[in-house]
Amino acid sequence: MEHSYIDEYSHINSFIHNLEPRIKIFTFFVFIIIVIFTRPGSAFAFSLYGVLIFILILLSNIPIMLILKRSLAVIPFVLFMSIFVIFLKAGRPFWEFPSRVFKLTITYEGLTMFVNIVMKAYLCILCMLLLIVSTNFLNLLKAFEKLRIPAVLIMVISFMYRYLFILEDELMMMKRAKNSRTVGGSGWFHTKVLSNMLGVLFVRAYERAEDVYLAMCARGFDGQIKTIYDYKIGIKDFVFLAVIISAVSIIKIFKG
């Protein structure tokens, strides 16, 4: 079965793609930190950040629609988490629920806060998407490893990337096998069957983990994953780092 995979555009040749992954991670990290510390309500600063990210996306030759589409997938979570702010923040009332029993007030301060959170979250999402989409996944992991993220964590993520699709395939196939034998039955019954399937999936994943470990041992695994890391930090990487960080800082200092 075919899946879309997260670094599908990582083989393109562009300025952004050829940057050293560690530098990319660091730059985007600083970018995100500065965005987060920008004062709420400074709309001009936010739009400048946005323009900067779009310039970077254009430089990367990645279809802009792809990034926009993927960013939409995250937006509902942000909205869900931040929607309560508009009621919780005290301040000048903007709208009140017309009832004495249920007191519900939307404030101007709450609304500003809400817009602020959504804007910041969206800018950060765009940043991270650009980083992930424009970097080969394994190189990204290796870069994180070089940046002293614990190797065990990196290994877990690498296995997740490899086996997530297989688990998904297995669940799909089980579902198909179930559906082709399903004739009637109540909704509750199907729910119970589904939970059984998840149990089976867990056992299979567990046993597969054992087999994979044996396969690793058979090829001389000694508890440490060794990989080749080809990238070297060059002048263009430092130029990128300097330009982006100073641009973001200038926006922050003068407009944020």
Next chain:
Amino acid sequence: MPRKVIEIKNLSYSYPDGTSAIKALSLDVFEAESVGIIGPNGAGKTTLLLHLNGILRGTNHIRILDLEINDKTLPLLRKKVGLVFQHPDDQLFMPYVFDDVAFGPLNMGLTKDQVENAVRCALKEVDMLDCIRRPSHHLSAGQKKRVSLATVLSMAPEVLVLDEPSSDLDPKHRRDLIQIIKRLKITKLIATHDLDLVLEVCSRVVLLDSGKLVASGGVLEIFNNRQLLEAHNLGIPNAMCRTI
């Protein structure tokens, strides 16, 4: 007399739950031989293979390339004995083909250039050099099987141990794989139900059932014995049915 590569004497193994998988099995394999291990489901073929590079350790005696299996010789043995598992999704655990094939050589402590070279040679040997940068989960079953083979070839083993190399393959990919296996001039042990593959690749056959060695001999000698084969849930290979 060619060199004895594998020497198994009176090997027994029970799984942790008490099921006895191999009972007093003895087997010798000589250099450059290709031995087919056949037998019904659950005969203990895979269990036997797992002993050959020390993943499982049964009671009694196994010598491989004149080395006892113990913790000291284990790294060397795993380099010398290339074991390919039946399911490519177990065998291929890294995100990309290159990294999977490089996994063994990197563990052997080769330099970057040597690793790169070993990976390319191994992939070329199985005609998969085009897929070097692809993610493993996007390969077809036939491609995965071939990359699996490359993951151990890159370690330049002296003994190749294959578990069901032709399962899940369409006829063309199966034929391609058989040709690839035939091209490799090292000692081979192949556990399979695909008797036609054995007929084409192997010089000797070992028949296992319920963990015991039932028969051992030349390919034609065993395959002409219909009674023996059918008594152990097997049948005469298709290629031979046509000629008889």
